Amino acid sequence: MTNSIAEVKKPILSIKDLSIAYDKHYAVKNVSVEIKKNTVTAIMGPSGCGKSTLLRALNRMHELYENITTEGEALLNGQNIYDISPIKLRRHMGMVFQRPNPFPTMSIYDNVIAGYKLNGIRTKKKERDEIVERSLRDVALWDEVKDSLYKKGTFLSGGQQQRLCIARALAFSPEVILMDEPTSALDPIATSKVEDLLVKLKENYTIVLVTHNMSQAARISDYSLFMYLGELVEYGKTKNMFTNPIDPRTEEYLTGKFG
Amino acid sequence: MEAIQALKNQDHSGRRQLKDKLFFYGIIVLSLVTISPIILIISKLVVEGYRQISLDFLIQTTPDTFEAMTAVSNGEKIPGGIANGIVGTLLMVVLASAMAIPIGILTGIFLYENQGKFMANLTRNISDILQGIPSIVLGLISYLWVVKHVTSGFSALAGSVSLAIMMLPMIVRSTEETLKMIPQTLKEAALALGVPYHKVILRVLVPTGFSGLLTGILLGISRILGETAPLLLTALGSSVISLDITKPTSAIPLLIWEFYNDPNMVDLIWSSSLLLMAIVLILNIVSKQIAAKRK
Numbered sequence A: 001m002t003n004s005i006a007e008v009k010k011p012i013l014s015i016k017d018l019s020i021a022y023d024k025h026y027a028v029k030n031v032s033v034e035i036k037k038n039t040v041t042a043i044m045g046p047s048g049c050g051k052s053t054l055l056r057a058l059n060r061m062h063e064l065y066e067n068i069t070t071e072g073e074a075l076l077n078g079q080n081i082y083d084i085s086p087i088k089l090r091r092h093m094g095m096v097f098q099r100p101n102p103f104p105t106m107s108i109y110d111n112v113i114a115g116y117k118l119n120g121i122r123t124k125k126k127e128r129d130e131i132v133e134r135s136l137r138d139v140a141l142w143d144e145v146k147d148s149l150y151k152k153g154t155f156l157s158g159g160q161q162q163r164l165c166i167a168r169a170l171a172f173s174p175e176v177i178l179m180d181e182p183t184s185a186l187d188p189i190a191t192s193k194v195e196d197l198l199v200k201l202k203e204n205y206t207i208v209l210v211t212h213n214m215s216q217a218a219r220i221s222d223y224s225l226f227m228y229l230g231e232l233v234e235y236g237k238t239k240n241m242f243t244n245p246i247d248p249r250t251e252e253y254l255t256g257k258f259g
Numbered sequence B: 001m002e003a004i005q006a007l008k009n010q011d012h013s014g015r016r017q018l019k020d021k022l023f024f025y026g027i028i029v030l031s032l033v034t035i036s037p038i039i040l041i042i043s044k045l046v047v048e049g050y051r052q053i054s055l056d057f058l059i060q061t062t063p064d065t066f067e068a069m070t071a072v073s074n075g076e077k078i079p080g081g082i083a084n085g086i087v088g089t090l091l092m093v094v095l096a097s098a099m100a101i102p103i104g105i106l107t108g109i110f111l112y113e114n115q116g117k118f119m120a121n122l123t124r125n126i127s128d129i130l131q132g133i134p135s136i137v138l139g140l141i142s143y144l145w146v147v148k149h150v151t152s153g154f155s156a157l158a159g160s161v162s163l164a165i166m167m168l169p170m171i172v173r174s175t176e177e178t179l180k181m182i183p184q185t186l187k188e189a190a191l192a193l194g195v196p197y198h199k200v201i202l203r204v205l206v207p208t209g210f211s212g213l214l215t216g217i218l219l220g221i222s223r224i225l226g227e228t229a230p231l232l233l234t235a236l237g238s239s240v241i242s243l244d245i246t247k248p249t250s251a252i253p254l255l256i257w258e259f260y261n262d263p264n265m266v267d268l269i270w271s272s273s274l275l276l277m278a279i280v281l282i283l284n285i286v287s288k289q290i291a292a293k294r295k
């Protein structure tokens, strides 16, 4: 874990001794890590190692499950996220899911602005138009859909739908965007579009990306976490981890011995 | 290899073809048996009832038995119509829906939200039992509750209460089933936008399942449209158009029952049944269409 210390970028998220259990079965064990601002951080590891659980703990979506226990803390800009209401927290931490999930009853426009509409946040029409255009431009979807903004979002292709979902998360200008294997349901071309997008988005946002695709992590992430059986095995600059892993388990995973 | 060849050469084809044929004709016969009642019913209603159907039939109230007798003995069309029944049915269906739909949808949401919990299971079972209670018993209950204690007499309100109890379990069920079919990911998408839970249900799940809820409501309405027994004990019937929910009112099925008991009004039985049947059929087709569109 030494190779991260030299880095001076300030952390936006500090996770301290975070443990999460379902029914006393620990899925995340004592994870401590600092996520730096304006970076892409990849969470890697074999399936079932607790990647999604850790990610969902960051915007408290894991609380949807019953019998969950959470120990430790996570600070967003120095404030413990368990002291903020989940509703407020989630407006600062956008989330993108494995499968594109636009609201089927809503138009493309309404999907982008859904966070405002569903929360009953009043905005002027001009302001909404601006938010929609900016968010769709951010995900490079504006030119493709600007003439069909009032069509249902579900008419788009899978890749376009996923970018629409990213736009929906961006509409609130969140500080952090959490993504759980956002390209695993997409074809290679759509995947590479989303990857390009993430690299661009980190100029303005901080991205935490769960992926079980190692080459994806290598291509687009600045930092990587490697998890195994709920533990954080290794954390550091992606370049260093891929060329010179410290822990033997990381090396085994990266060389394809398990996963 | 040889064994397979031998099997192939065995000639069962004659017997098999016969079996296939028997099966095929059997199915045709059975389907005919199933659809013939509905064809017979509809043709009977149309043949016997169409003569009475006219604008007057829809906007006039029921004739008295003397008027009807005169018309019948002169070989004329019976004057008047069933507007008092149409208005009464509409009034009671609207009232019953106003009671059953909100309660039913809220209960359905409660069941969906509390899968596997004791109170939810209990509520679901009670709702299922309610569905099995004979409608005449619901009429009796509403008689005891509403006719005796609320409106102090037969009333549209009492009729609506019995119909609402009848509709309620259907709406509860369809709401729960509809919500269960909505993918979890949609709920998560809304929650991840910081939308409070109750708004997720009301603004995302309910609109997404809207056509399913509507189907349940339409089927519920078509179920209560033809109910007669509970209305005999509650709404009683009336020969005038009344919008006062504390007063007795007529309904199309009540009129059919009255016409049945009056030898001079026989012709009106068929036309009234035709109208009722047409409404129920249209509601059923519409709800099937909505359900099919969702797929």
Ligand SMILES: Nc1ncnc2c1ncn2[C@@H]1O[C@H](COP(=O)(O)OP(=O)(O)O)[C@@H](O)[C@H]1O
Pocket: A022, A027, A045, A046, A047, A048, A049, A050, A051, A052, A053, A054, A065
């Ligand atoms: N809702 C849940 N209830 C109980 N156990 C769960 C639940 N979700 C995940 N788990 C368990 O927690 C562990 C980590 O799961 P998860 O975070 O989904 O892993 P990953 O995303 O790395 O595949 C697994 O052992 C899984 O079985």
Ligand SMILES: [Mg+2]
Pocket: A051, A052, A053, A180
């Ligand atoms: Mg996962």
